[in-house]
Amino acid sequence: MDAKQPDWEAIERAYRAGALSIRAIAERQGVSDTAIRKRAKAGGWERDLSEQVRKEVRNKLVRGEVRDDQPANPENDAEIIEEAAQEGATVVRSHRRDIRKAANLADLLMDDLLLTIRKREEIEDAIEDETREDKNGMRRASMLAAVALPSNAKTLFQLSSAMKNLQILERQAFGLDDKDTPTDSDELSKLMDELSKEA
Template identity: 80%
Template sequence: MTAKQPDWEAIERAYRAGALSIRTIAERFGVSDTAIRKKAKALNWARDLSDQVRKEVRSKLVRGEVRNHQGANCEPDAEIIEEAAEEGAQVVRSHRRDIRKATSLANLLMDDLLTTIKHREEIEDEIERDTADDQSGFRRSAMLGAVSLPSNAKTLFQLSSAMKNLQVLERTAFGLDDKEQSKDADELSQLMDELSKEA
């Protein structure tokens, strides 16, 4: 049985688009990154469209809709840019949705903390009444610790850090900071991973 040959035409398009790492392209098409590098060198492929792809991704995000596919009349470079830009735009839209959800959750937690702080004395009194029969004092101590000033301060610090990270992510996803606009999807995903570990 003959092994399936790699789709070198599709690999070339992905390589020239410059939106994905060579390792990612290799995994996607089931070939080694070394083979791709050798082929690119032999055929003088250039990763020369990445700037145009980034511009087109931003353009798609601003327009808010995908341009109709133009078929065979497109220039080869234009097709590569269009495909890579659409994939990039989908990634950024997905990040924007995730960031909105995380921001909403952080805001809810901040509101919850504010309510706890405002009513801490009442909550502590209720805990004292509720744990009056707690012989060991462990339950009472744990419950009071959860609403204590040090616990609230720690929670506030963690939420503030989360909000700061979310603001960076949001500004990046919406292209509001020039210095952040060069970040690619991998870097944005890495920030999202770091945020989820802190939460």
């Protein structure tokens, strides 16, 4: 049986779009990154469309016009940009949803911590009642430690850190911080690689 031949047209489109690293393109297409580099050098391929792709991803995210129908064999720059922008917009939207879910979970955990703090004395009394038969006091000690001030302070710190990170991610996902936007094709490629691995 013959080995599957690489789709060099698709590889060239992805290479020129500049949204994925050469390594990521190689993994997707089942070829080595060395083979892609050689082919790109021989064919004079340029990674010249990354800025246009980045702009079109932003446009798609603002307009909310992500189409499912993609051209089968794009032949010009506009089609390559559209194809790469479609993928980028889909990934960013997915991450926006994930970040929102995580932020909602952090809010729920913060509410739960607040309730625990407000009812600490009641909880401690219940633990005392529950562990009267505890001979060595180990069970009681571990249960009380779970609701003690140091434990609550540690939980608060961890939740605050998580919420801070989620806010940073959310601002990046919505493009609210220009300083977090990649400024060249290598940074964009790295970002898109990370997003595609997480997706």
